Amino acid sequence: MDKKNLCDLDVAGQKVLVRVDYNVPMDETGKITDDTRMRASLETIKYLLEHKAAVILMAHLGRPKGQVNIKYSLAPVAKHLAKLLNMPVAFAGDCIGEEAEKAVQKLKPGKVLMLENLRFHKEEEKNDMDFAEKLASLADLYVNDGFGVSHRAHASVEGVTHFLPSAAGFLLEKEIRFVGQAVENPLHPFVAIIGGAKVSDKIGVIENLLEKVDALLIGGGMANTFLAAQGHKMGKSLVEYDKITLAKELLAKAKARKVKLLLPVDLVMAETFAADASHKVEKVAKLDQKYMALDIGPATSTLYQDALQDAKMIVWNGPMGVFEMDAFCKGTEAVAQAVAKSRAMSIVGGGDSVAAIEKLGLAKKITHISTGGGASLEYLEGKVLPGVAALDDVRRKIVAGNWKMHKNVDEAVELAEDIVSDTNGTLNEVVVFPPFTALESVAEAIDGKHVGYGAQDLHWEDEGAYTGAVSGKMIADICAEYVLIGHSERRTMFGDNEVAVAKKMRAAYRNGLKPMLCVGENAQERAEGKTSRKISMQLKSALKGITPDEAEVLVVAYEPLWAIGSGQAATAKDAQEVCLLIRNKLEKLFSADIARKVRVLYGGSVNAKNAADFAISGIDGVLVGGASLDAQAFSAIARSI
Numbered sequence: 192m193d194k195k196n197l198c199d200l201d202v203a204g205q206k207v208l209v210r211v212d213y214n215v216p217m218d219e220t221g222k223i224t225d226d227t228r229m230r231a232s233l234e235t236i237k238y239l240l241e242h243k244a245a246v247i248l249m250a251h252l253g254r255p256k257g258q259v260n261i262k263y264s265l266a267p268v269a270k271h272l273a274k275l276l277n278m279p280v281a282f283a284g285d286c287i288g289e290e291a292e293k294a295v296q297k298l299k300p301g302k303v304l305m306l307e308n309l310r311f312h313k314e315e316e317k318n319d320m321d322f323a324e325k326l327a328s329l330a331d332l333y334v335n336d337g338f339g340v341s342h343r344a345h346a347s348v349e350g351v352t353h354f355l356p357s358a359a360g361f362l363l364e365k366e367i368r369f370v371g372q373a374v375e376n377p378l379h380p381f382v383a384i385i386g387g388a389k390v391s392d393k394i395g396v397i398e399n400l401l402e403k404v405d406a407l408l409i410g411g412g413m414a415n416t417f418l419a420a421q422g423h424k425m426g427k428s429l430v431e432y433d434k435i436t437l438a439k440e441l442l443a444k445a446k447a448r449k450v451k452l453l454l455p456v457d458l459v460m461a462e463t464f465a466a467d468a469s470h471k472v473e474k475v476a477k478l479d480q481k482y483m484a485l486d487i488g489p490a491t492s493t494l495y496q497d498a499l500q501d502a503k504m505i506v507w508n509g510p511m512g513v514f515e516m517d518a519f520c521k522g523t524e525a526v527a528q529a530v531a532k533s534r535a536m537s538i539v540g541g542g543d544s545v546a547a548i549e550k551l552g553l554a555k556k557i558t559h560i561s562t563g564g565g566a567s568l569e570y571l572e573g574k575v576l577p578g579v580a581a582l583d584d585v586r587r588k589i590v591a592g593n594w595k596m597h598k599n600v601d602e603a604v605e606l607a608e609d610i611v612s613d614t615n616g617t618l619n620e621v622v623v624f625p626p627f628t629a630l631e632s633v634a635e636a637i638d639g640k641h642v643g644y645g646a647q648d649l650h651w652e653d654e655g656a657y658t659g660a661v662s663g664k665m666i667a668d669i670c671a672e673y674v675l676i677g678h679s680e681r682r683t684m685f686g687d688n689e690v691a692v693a694k695k696m697r698a699a700y701r702n703g704l705k706p707m708l709c710v711g712e713n714a715q716e717r718a719e720g721k722t723s724r725k726i727s728m729q730l731k732s733a734l735k736g737i738t739p740d741e742a743e744v745l746v747v748a749y750e751p752l753w754a755i756g757s758g759q760a761a762t763a764k765d766a767q768e769v770c771l772l773i774r775n776k777l778e779k780l781f782s783a784d785i786a787r788k789v790r791v792l793y794g795g796s797v798n799a800k801n802a803a804d805f806a807i808s809g810i811d812g813v814l815v816g817g818a819s820l821d822a823q824a825f826s827a828i829a830r831s832i
């Protein structure tokens with residue numbers, strides 16, 4: 192995940208505003224009937240309390256339409272939270288204004304305050320900036336731990352991040368990691384189970400998952416529409432006849448992508464939509480037209496269980512039938528048992544699906560139970576969640592331009608000045624690497640501006656009889672910040688082997704320079720599937736003896752040799768996979784925290800046309816060659832990453 196999390200914030204003595212999702216079911220007496228979402232937030236709250244923060248919780252309950260309505264007060268939730276935390280939880284009768292301000296003033300580090308329902312103010316759902324600023328004025332820092340509401344661009348989810356340093360809570364980070372993996376790097380065979388009432392509720396998810404899965408199992412009311420699209424007569428079943436064409440398109444897409452799409456072969460048919468309705472199991476091919484389908488049948492349950500047996504990753508969202516009625520919950524329970532029994536990485540989201548798992552006591556057998564229904568659906572659709580996108584990035588992206596052996600002094604200064612003016616305002620870090628002859632002039636021309644500069648290489652000794660060489664000490668003397676080490680051209684044309692690279696790394700750190708270490712495989716190694724082994728060896732050799740503190744300022748550039756100067760860039764997915772491999776290797780060499788902080792770039796035939804492809808999770812910027820010699824092209828790249 193590329194967003195800051197709690198560990199990146201210094202919370203001691205700070206007032207931390209935490210957005211949680213406590214939109215929990217209650218019975219008519221106000222008793223909370225399922226506190227899963229509250230329990231899921233405890234890790235974040237306890238971390239903040241242990242680190243001496245004053246914790247201010249804000250949440251919504253229901254949809255009171257901007258009106259104060261006692262039915263949706265969070266007071267009972269605050270009481271229940273006190274029991275879960277086994278400590279007092281103060282409660283403010285409003286989320287902004289004098290009452291909230293007084294409560295916050297009284298709040299001490301190590302204590303918790305719950306604010307009243309945000310949605311008593313219509314400005315919350317309107318993402319009103321004045322309202323967001325009033326919320327933000329209560330605190331020093333903001334943490335979003337409400338995954339279930341992060342698909343909403345509301346003031347407490349998105350707006351408030353414009354006024355406070357922000358980070359993800361542990362629950363949000365865990366949700367994004369698991370649900371995100373299913374979308375970005377699924378394990379195969381990858382099987383998805385989609386159920387629920389209507390296909391119209393989950394079109395986006397089905398379309399996106401059809402790009403990723405090996406098998407898709409469909410149940411619930413939405414299966415009826417697919418069966419009708421195949422020509423089956425569905426009697427009084429819930430069928431969305433206006434979605435028949437769509438269902439046919441999805442069936443065709445699955446076939447074209449060779450995705451095994453399974454539909455029920457038998458159904459539990461009921462005379463009426465009622466818990467005590469008379470019902471019977473019938474084959475899909477011959478359904479009683481006076482009846483309606485309210486669950487998948489036993490043969491279908493067996494078919495789906497078999498399809499799940501060898502899965503390595505399973506995503507399940509939506510029940511297989513009218514789960515809330517005992518007579519029609521068996522299909523959902525059978526799927527729940529199969530998912531729990533599977534050795535796959537299993538991710539379950541959606542109120543009814545999660546309820547089935549909880550009812551059967553199978554929660555511990557599921558890898559990740561999502562606390563978000565709509566949020567997990569939208570994430571599975573591949574949508575950006577506003578509540579996540581709004582958070583501060585853990586690593587500022589870098590766009591670096593390696594000018595190689597081009598530009599005399601005047602040209603170099605002109606190019607650098609043009610880049611300064613053209614990249615003004617970009618959030619990304621911009622760095623240029625001029626030739627040595629122009630480095631000092633460029634440094635003088637842009638020093639103090641937002642564009643950084645560095646050297647394209649260095650010798651590993653600080654001084655001595657090394658004709659033609661330039662030392663780290665000399666580079667530091669003109670206040671350069673970065674130095675490229677191990678660029679493929681140094682390795683292939685000038686004999687920089689792993690020993691030389693390792694000595695240059697030491698020289699860089701000895702002189703206070705930030706190394707931009709280039710690693711990458713050649714065409715043959717790639718063809719032989721040796722990329723991972725080659726890069727792991729390069730990293731291990733170059734980083735030997737480097738301390739964690741030194742590693743924190745390291746930048747690694749993945750530059751596949753076959754893509755340098757060839758005009759043939761790696762695909763964004765290939766680059767993402769290798770950058771992930773590099774980060775995993777950094778975690779093994781140092782720690783997860785260092786691996787999160789190190790920036791990992793892609794380089795190799797990046798240009799203004801393809802740069803945006805590399806603006807994806809896990810890639811923290813680009814190292815640009817030829818395209819960096821033109822200010823406009825390079826600035827376009829700096830804006831598109």
Ligand SMILES: Nc1ncnc2c1ncn2[C@@H]1O[C@H](COP(=O)(O)OP(=O)(O)O)[C@@H](O)[C@H]1O
Nearest residue numbers: 387388411412484485509512513541542543544
């Ligand atoms: N065959 C069916 N006919 C009508 N409704 C169904 C059928 N199967 C499931 N449903 C309904 O689907 C609803 C749950 O769908 P959904 O909200 O998508 O699931 P989740 O809450 O797990 O996200 C339940 O209210 C259930 O009654």
Ligand SMILES: O=C(OP(=O)(O)O)[C@H](O)COP(=O)(O)O
Nearest residue numbers: 212214339340343563564565566
């Ligand atoms: O319960 C929630 O969504 P969900 O029912 O999709 O899980 C979240 O708290 C968001 O609530 P909202 O759908 O009223 O914005």
